[in-house]
Amino acid sequence: xxEVITNIAKxxxxxxIRNKWIIIITVLFASLTLLASYAxxxxxxxxxxxxxxxxxxxxxxxxxxxxxALILGYSAIIGExxxxxxxxxxxxxxxxxxxxxxxFFGLGLVLTxxxxxxxxxxxxxxxxxxxxxxxxxxxxxxxxxxxxxxVFLSLGILLSCLFRKRSTAMGGAxxxxxxxxxxxxxxxxxxxxxxxSFNIGDTRFPEWYFALNFLNPLxxxxxxxxxxxPTVASQQIELSSSGYPSFYNTTNMLIALLLWMIIPLxxxxxxxxxxxx
Amino acid sequence: MxxxxxxxxxxxxxxxxxxxxxxxxxxxxxxxxxxxxxKAVDNISFSVKKGEIFGFLGPxxxxxxxxxxxxxxxxKVNSGEIRINGFDIKKFEKNxxxxxxxxxxxxxxxxxxxxxxxxxxxxxxxxVSKEExxxxxxxxxxxxxxxxxxxxxxxxMVQRLGMIRAIMGNPNILILDEPSSGLDPNGVLHIxxxxxxxxxxxxxxxxxxxxxxxxxxxxxxxxxxxxxxLVAKDTVENLSxxxxxxxxxxxxxxxxxxxxxxxxSDIKGVDKxxxxxxxxxxxxxxxxxxxxxxxxxxxxxxxxxxxxHDPSLEEIFMRYTGEDG
Numbered sequence: 001x002x003e004v005i006t007n008i009a010k011x012x013x014x015x016x017i018r019n020k021w022i023i024i025i026t027v028l029f030a031s032l033t034l035l036a037s038y039a040x041x042x043x044x045x046x047x048x049x050x051x052x053x054x055x056x057x058x059x060x061x062x063x064x065x066x067x068x069a070l071i072l073g074y075s076a077i078i079g080e081x082x083x084x085x086x087x088x089x090x091x092x093x094x095x096x097x098x099x100x101x102x103x104f105f106g107l108g109l110v111l112t113x114x115x116x117x118x119x120x121x122x123x124x125x126x127x128x129x130x131x132x133x134x135x136x137x138x139x140x141x142x143x144x145x146x147x148x149x150x151v152f153l154s155l156g157i158l159l160s161c162l163f164r165k166r167s168t169a170m171g172g173a174x175x176x177x178x179x180x181x182x183x184x185x186x187x188x189x190x191x192x193x194x195x196x197s198f199n200i201g202d203t204r205f206p207e208w209y210f211a212l213n214f215l216n217p218l219x220x221x222x223x224x225x226x227x228x229x230p231t232v233a234s235q236q237i238e239l240s241s242s243g244y245p246s247f248y249n250t251t252n253m254l255i256a257l258l259l260w261m262i263i264p265l266x267x268x269x270x271x272x273x274x275x276x277x
Numbered sequence: 278m279x280x281x282x283x284x285x286x287x288x289x290x291x292x293x294x295x296x297x298x299x300x301x302x303x304x305x306x307x308x309x310x311x312x313x314x315x316k317a318v319d320n321i322s323f324s325v326k327k328g329e330i331f332g333f334l335g336p337x338x339x340x341x342x343x344x345x346x347x348x349x350x351x352x353k354v355n356s357g358e359i360r361i362n363g364f365d366i367k368k369f370e371k372n373x374x375x376x377x378x379x380x381x382x383x384x385x386x387x388x389x390x391x392x393x394x395x396x397x398x399x400x401x402x403x404x405v406s407k408e409e410x411x412x413x414x415x416x417x418x419x420x421x422x423x424x425x426x427x428x429x430x431x432x433x434m435v436q437r438l439g440m441i442r443a444i445m446g447n448p449n450i451l452i453l454d455e456p457s458s459g460l461d462p463n464g465v466l467h468i469x470x471x472x473x474x475x476x477x478x479x480x481x482x483x484x485x486x487x488x489x490x491x492x493x494x495x496x497x498x499x500x501x502x503x504x505x506x507l508v509a510k511d512t513v514e515n516l517s518x519x520x521x522x523x524x525x526x527x528x529x530x531x532x533x534x535x536x537x538x539x540x541x542s543d544i545k546g547v548d549k550x551x552x553x554x555x556x557x558x559x560x561x562x563x564x565x566x567x568x569x570x571x572x573x574x575x576x577x578x579x580x581x582x583x584x585x586h587d588p589s590l591e592e593i594f595m596r597y598t599g600e601d602g
Contacts, residue, residue, distance in 0.1 A: 003401075004402055007398065007401045007402060010398075011387065011390070011394075011398045014389075014390060014394060015387045015389045015390055016389075018389040019389065083385045084381060084383035084384065084385035085385040085386060085387065087346070087349070087351050087379075087381050087383075088379060088381055088384075088385070088399070088439075088442065090349070090350070090351055091349045091351070091374060091377060091379035091381075091452075092374060092399065092402045092403060093370075093371045093372075093374045093375050093402065093403070094402055095370065095371065274353055276346075276351070276352040276353060277346065277351040277352060
């Protein structure tokens, strides 16, 4: 089983690392992180000044890493079915679960490489210009970013199995992207507004607001950064980490992200197991 | 191939139903598959004997591909049982697929990978060596393109690469869906010879093709599916007999006389005579052909040219399906 998964993962990596869209967005991501890290670090006096830089990089992650993950994922299954290569693959002694896991690990490796390239460049620039880099915090940033990337990859793969056409799967991916990265804040703030749950003088949003945020993995990702990288928390005007409810801790956020990764993958297998090719 | 097929089969024999037909490479029993309440395949049963070439024919949309996909476990069937070398495809999917080579109708590869990278990916899952891949690439005249991305291949090259993927590891069952598609005449001949060679070496071949002459040349038996129902399965010869299809003789004579015509029409077994200038067309039983020639000679006829046409698979196909292949 491991051998088949590894072989499929290797093939996915080799095939997708040559994907022109992945190359373009990776170059864009690396260039923008380079720019942000350079501009932020040359005028800083230390790691504690890099909050804005890391927030900019955080925004790039929200925007570009999610796009790369969804691009990699949305056509993983349906793309191969439409093209015809899935039938040849499934005619071999390869199980469907091995194909899903192989794809996830292979595409995950492409995504991780992209993140490491972008953050590696930024790390070198920061390392050169900033005297007291907190590498532990920087590694937490990288680790959490890889995790959120894998969550979106998992969602993308689920979409690729839910839809019958590559084009509709792409539509689904675009919808997920807009919902979780852009529309989410509008939706929760709108709910707060109509329920009259936050008034002038209140110090904190209601608990349901925080609970609702578990439905968006990007919120869990942002919270991990806020809780573990003080330079990020210091830049957040809206709420400081002290304003979080007790269930908003790193462990719960990690569990939320892991669930966000595992549940879509499990649903993918459940759907793919009975899918006609 | 790194593993011994017999050894592997012996090791996994416990997974084979003790009542399974061991003489059949493929057994399909009461297979039914519906799509949106429409039966694509309706309760079909057949078996492909070990070592034979079985042609599977049918008009477009008749259920050929659905049957092939069911055999390979690519689709979930509504009812029925499918066994490959005795292994139930549902219960022992991996064992069943270990000895299958498959060429789909729509051959596809990973376009960003080279021919060799693509083949090595499949080879690893099938436990086939790199040397065998290189040798097959050479045999199929693709040696010069092993480092070329498959995305830049012509249709014929992709088809040849697909054939390599199907036959690598010398599988004992080959399932080929339109193997000649996109090939030039030389390519068609090469594939046909390769199929025959593999069959001589013991492979069972299940082949679906629109080129009926090709099927007739190669297959031991044929199955004809129409509107999801298997309407015929037998040798071409037996199907001809069942349909009462007879050979046609075209005999060109120096001169046609009434005596000649009468002597032919008096022969028992001659069904029809047509005269066109100096040529007589006769439809008769196979065993009557010699009598006809003898009768012409006795009646003083001088034969210039003689041609016989046995009933073609095309005629059989059209009689069973009412359509062109």
